[in-house]
Amino acid sequence: MDLEAxxxxxxxxxxxxxxxxAAELSVTQQAVSxxxxxxEKRLGxxxxxxxxxxxxLTVDGQAFLPxxxxxxxxxxxxxxxxxPGRRALxxxxxxxxxxxxxxxxxxxxxxxxxELDVVTLFDVDAAVDAxxxxxxDASFRAVTMPGRQLPDDIRAVRVYDEPVQxxxxxxxxxxxxxxxxxxxxxxxxxxxxxxxxxxEWAAYYDxxxxxxxxxxxxxxxxxxxxxxxxxxxxxxxLATFVGERTRLVWPADQSLRRIAVGRPTPVYPHSxxxxxxNPHPALxxxxxxxxxxxxxxxxxxxxxxxxx
Amino acid sequence: MDLEAxxxxxxxxxxxxxxxxAAELSVTQQAVSxxxxxxEKRLGxxxxxxxxxxxxLTVDGQAFLPxxxxxxxxxxxxxxxxxPGRRALxxxxxxxxxxxxxxxxxxxxxxxxxELDVVTLFDVDAAVDAxxxxxxDASFRAVTMPGRQLPDDIRAVRVYDEPVQxxxxxxxxxxxxxxxxxxxxxxxxxxxxxxxxxxEWAAYYDxxxxxxxxxxxxxxxxxxxxxxxxxxxxxxxLATFVGERTRLVWPADQSLRRIAVGRPTPVYPHSxxxxxxNPHPALxxxxxxxxxxxxxxxxxxxxxxxxx
DNA sequence: GGGAAGGCACAACCGCCCGTTGTGCGCCTA
DNA sequence: TAGGCGCACAACGGGCGGTTGTGCCTTCCC
Numbered sequence: 001m002d003l004e005a006x007x008x009x010x011x012x013x014x015x016x017x018x019x020x021x022a023a024e025l026s027v028t029q030q031a032v033s034x035x036x037x038x039x040e041k042r043l044g045x046x047x048x049x050x051x052x053x054x055x056x057l058t059v060d061g062q063a064f065l066p067x068x069x070x071x072x073x074x075x076x077x078x079x080x081x082x083x084p085g086r087r088a089l090x091x092x093x094x095x096x097x098x099x100x101x102x103x104x105x106x107x108x109x110x111x112x113x114x115e116l117d118v119v120t121l122f123d124v125d126a127a128v129d130a131x132x133x134x135x136x137d138a139s140f141r142a143v144t145m146p147g148r149q150l151p152d153d154i155r156a157v158r159v160y161d162e163p164v165q166x167x168x169x170x171x172x173x174x175x176x177x178x179x180x181x182x183x184x185x186x187x188x189x190x191x192x193x194x195x196x197x198x199x200e201w202a203a204y205y206d207x208x209x210x211x212x213x214x215x216x217x218x219x220x221x222x223x224x225x226x227x228x229x230x231x232x233x234x235x236x237x238l239a240t241f242v243g244e245r246t247r248l249v250w251p252a253d254q255s256l257r258r259i260a261v262g263r264p265t266p267v268y269p270h271s272x273x274x275x276x277x278n279p280h281p282a283l284x285x286x287x288x289x290x291x292x293x294x295x296x297x298x299x300x301x302x303x304x305x306x307x308x
Numbered sequence: 309m310d311l312e313a314x315x316x317x318x319x320x321x322x323x324x325x326x327x328x329x330a331a332e333l334s335v336t337q338q339a340v341s342x343x344x345x346x347x348e349k350r351l352g353x354x355x356x357x358x359x360x361x362x363x364x365l366t367v368d369g370q371a372f373l374p375x376x377x378x379x380x381x382x383x384x385x386x387x388x389x390x391x392p393g394r395r396a397l398x399x400x401x402x403x404x405x406x407x408x409x410x411x412x413x414x415x416x417x418x419x420x421x422x423e424l425d426v427v428t429l430f431d432v433d434a435a436v437d438a439x440x441x442x443x444x445d446a447s448f449r450a451v452t453m454p455g456r457q458l459p460d461d462i463r464a465v466r467v468y469d470e471p472v473q474x475x476x477x478x479x480x481x482x483x484x485x486x487x488x489x490x491x492x493x494x495x496x497x498x499x500x501x502x503x504x505x506x507x508e509w510a511a512y513y514d515x516x517x518x519x520x521x522x523x524x525x526x527x528x529x530x531x532x533x534x535x536x537x538x539x540x541x542x543x544x545x546l547a548t549f550v551g552e553r554t555r556l557v558w559p560a561d562q563s564l565r566r567i568a569v570g571r572p573t574p575v576y577p578h579s580x581x582x583x584x585x586n587p588h589p590a591l592x593x594x595x596x597x598x599x600x601x602x603x604x605x606x607x608x609x610x611x612x613x614x615x616x
Numbered sequence: 617g618g619g620a621a622g623g624c625a626c627a628a629c630c631g632c633c634c635g636t637t638g639t640g641c642g643c644c645t646a
Numbered sequence: 647t648a649g650g651c652g653c654a655c656a657a658c659g660g661g662c663g664g665t666t667g668t669g670c671c672t673t674c675c676c
Contacts, residue, residue: 119370
């Protein structure tokens, strides 16, 4: 379907006459007539009844009109999402099912007027580059990697310490446990395919493994979450880590179990970083929203890497 | 913007290679390349980075992708709204700001999975014709007009008795009243432009005027609700009737006042009518929804026309 | 390190769609 | 009944979009 035809249809419906719609669109009346006729042919229904004083919407036309407006609005938003300058707020998250995406979902509900786009970059370096070039406006990252220092023009605020949980199947020996300590996981096989070496995500789990003597396997190609969850659910020895707010979409019959990890609870330090001079008006709203819900991370019962 | 290009963009983003997208769309790789290049040119940004093993989304492309999917979904809904057979549930209402539209809004919220289109036909006769021809699936009307009998194949259920209220400006002598009786309105000027003779809407107010000795003026052309409300707000003698749930969109400074009418309260009997053999699956859900919230209209303190 | 293969871009060609001009027809109005 | 208004149809022309053919770059493998 051609959006130019849809735009013509809306203009004609509002004007009530093809001639006026044609004037508004800077084309001839015949062009409007042709566009509408083509649209009607494609849809298989008549959208207007032609009268001596102009046109009037048919019932089908009345039903189609709001959808046509929706289409044009969606087009406007799509164009606006990539328009240089004054585009929608663009935030980088580490994964679309992880806690940052959930936090952004909360923000979207709290501020429905803010246009928000979510993207995913490779790592902190890419995010910093994108922040500096103005390609993105903010990024959720664990920015305090060992040996790295944020540049002066990048601001960072630690907004959410997310508890790490163990995900296992019903046949796993820990399936009946309510809580396990990190030390109790030593000797168990913890499998995390998809953990890309060099990312801060991988650095976090490296530190976790080192601190408590765990063995984390990242062998094998990453086939996506579904095969991973399938394997975990059917295994009596494999486990994996997930964040407390990680959304899992798995078939209900798999009966995967989340086991809390405590004494201490490893928490993943999500931070929001942005460029000091970014003028985007919605950025302040995002900062306020995240700051208001910020958790107190001075709790002695939690664990973070020494470099965090 | 061309939706075919948008569809191509989504296919290429999912496939990761122009060649695969081309195969899926049954065009050549060069056509996909051209479509994407044209789209990028129109948007002014690069959507893909070209690599030796295919293409990868840029940050702009990542931001654009969900909007592109939205566009295609909106197109699908638009086409579905007029597709003969299996189209969305289509309901005729007497006006988009009156109570039936509000009831449909409630239904939409309660059943977000139901595709619903709202149209407005001229009168009961047009609605019955449309129900029989399958053009619409249901209609909100006050069907019990004097001298009219619904055909056997049309079912009707009285779903909502809407109290009538008086709408006046702050300078009107009744502005301070909490409730007025219909009889007290005799002698006041009640102005209702836009009341089309021959419709059941007009018949109702004719009966109301006759029952209580009121004078209802329908003189003058109907310029829409805004001028009407402006005039009412600034007049010390003009009043008009509105339904209890009628949504008015007027500038806040006009300070219009709604005055309840009681002893008895005139109520407008909204009914839902549909064709006996309409097979639309969502029609039953609409009937259930309206039936569950149906008001008891055996209240002796209300008034309806004798023919209702 | 060099050849082969895979994948995208560019050029040329062409058909078709779209918009314009010119005209006809039906309906309402005076 | 004549005139005007408004949409549809016909003919024409240009440009957009698709295909074929080809070139270039990257990656992989021997």
